[in-house]
Amino acid sequence: MDGTTMLSSALDLFVRFATIGGGLWTVWGVITLAGGLRDHQGPQIQSGVWQAVGGGLIVAAAQLFSNVIQ
Incomplete structure (x- = not known):
């Protein structure tokens, strides 16, 4: 392998x-958001x-990086 x-x-x-x-970070954020909406917790x-x-920005940056290196 060179x-x-x-x-x-x-x-x-x-x-x-x-x-x-x-993607996992985004999913965890949505779970946190749903918990905050259920409990009416503004900071959450x-x-x-x-x-x-x-998380969405991380995914977008990774895909952009992927396109740049090809």
Whole structure:
């Protein structure tokens, strides 16, 4: 395995990890948001929204990075 192939494999693994991690972060944010809505907790609702948005941004950044390195 030459250096270019190894680097490409490592970057692909990073993109997959970031995409999966961002997706899980988004799902956890939606769960937090739902709990806040159920209990009428303003700070928890805000935290859930921002966590879900942050997870979506992580996924978007990973996919953008994937397109840039190809």
